[in-house]
Amino acid sequence: EVKLVESGGGLAQPGGSLRLSCAASGFTFSSCKFHWVRQAPGRGLEWIAYISSSGNTIYYSDSVKGRFTISRDNAKISLYLQMNSLRAEDTAVYHCVREGADDYNFDYWGLGTLVTVSS
Amino acid sequence: QSALTQPPSASGSPGQSVTISCTGTSSDVGGYNYVSWYQQHPGKAPKLMIYEVNKRPSGVPDRFSGSKSGNTASLTVSGLQAEDEADYYCSSFTGTTLKYVFGTGTRVTVL
Numbered sequence: 001e002v003k004l005v006e007s008g009g010g011l012a013q014p015g016g017s018l019r020l021s022c023a024a025s026g027f028t029f030s031s032c033k034f035h036w037v038r039q040a041p042g043r044g045l046e047w048i049a050y051i052s053s054s055g056n057t058i059y060y061s062d063s064v065k066g067r068f069t070i071s072r073d074n075a076k077i078s079l080y081l082q083m084n085s086l087r088a089e090d091t092a093v094y095h096c097v098r099e100g101a102d103d104y105n106f107d108y109w110g111l112g113t114l115v116t117v118s119s
Numbered sequence: 120q121s122a123l124t125q126p127p128s129a130s131g132s133p134g135q136s137v138t139i140s141c142t143g144t145s146s147d148v149g150g151y152n153y154v155s156w157y158q159q160h161p162g163k164a165p166k167l168m169i170y171e172v173n174k175r176p177s178g179v180p181d182r183f184s185g186s187k188s189g190n191t192a193s194l195t196v197s198g199l200q201a202e203d204e205a206d207y208y209c210s211s212f213t214g215t216t217l218k219y220v221f222g223t224g225t226r227v228t229v230l
Contacts, residue, residue, distance in 0.1 A: 035219070037221075044122065044208060044221055044222070044223050044224040045157070045165065045208050045210075045221040045224070046221065047210075047218065047219040047220065047221060050218075050219075059218060061218060095164065095165075100167070100170060100176075102170060102171065102174075103153075104151075104153035104155070104170075104171070104212045105153070105155040105167060105170035105171070105210075106155070106157070106165070106167060106210070107167050107170075107176065108167075109164035109165050109166070110164060111163070111164050112164065
């Protein structure tokens with residue numbers, strides 16, 4: 001069974017930092033591409049970052065570029081999101097998402113971890 | 120990159136059909152056959168229902184179907200069932216910027 005479990009969310013102050021982790025199981029992690037997608041409370045989904053299977057190709061949305069860093073450790077079967085210079089508008093549930101084998105879709109999602117940015 | 124436009128709500132009685140539209144531009148929906156649809160129940164993670172415009176992942180009932188015309192994609196749920204009541208989001212690859220964009224979301228209510 002494919003499982004993606006996020007952790008590391010919590011309360012952060014504006015300008016602060018948090019590091020999210022995603023533990024994967026039930027499939028060959030190193031062969032898969034991943035994304036982070038967030039959902040602000042009561043709002044829709046927003047794609048924010050992509051990383052290739054090797055980690056060599058990375059893309060970001062304009063809203064987080066320069067502040068967030070996506071990375072992975074294939075040996076630890078984990079995905080990460082380093083979030084710096086946090087803003088109130090970054091408050092959201094952050095989902096770890098696997099890209100489907102056919103590419104260009106999101107076939108498995110974690111339940112997410114809540115990040116709240118507030119003073 | 121602006122969100123794709125979906126109607127805020129749609130509804131139908133059990134057994135009826137409901138169709139949700141997803142309107143983008145020639146840079147996303149109209150330019151690529153990489154439109155996908157996701158179902159999200161309250162407090163749950165989104166679930167992939169349709170990919171590449173009209174393909175269904177294993178396990179998704181054939182009551183769910185997708186199509187596209189120009190810059191607008193559509194999801195049709197036929198034979199509505201109570202468990203279909205959820206939020207639905209479309210998504211498209213935007214090749215020009217190598218990014219992804221989601222729709223604004225549609226809440227489907229089964230009357």
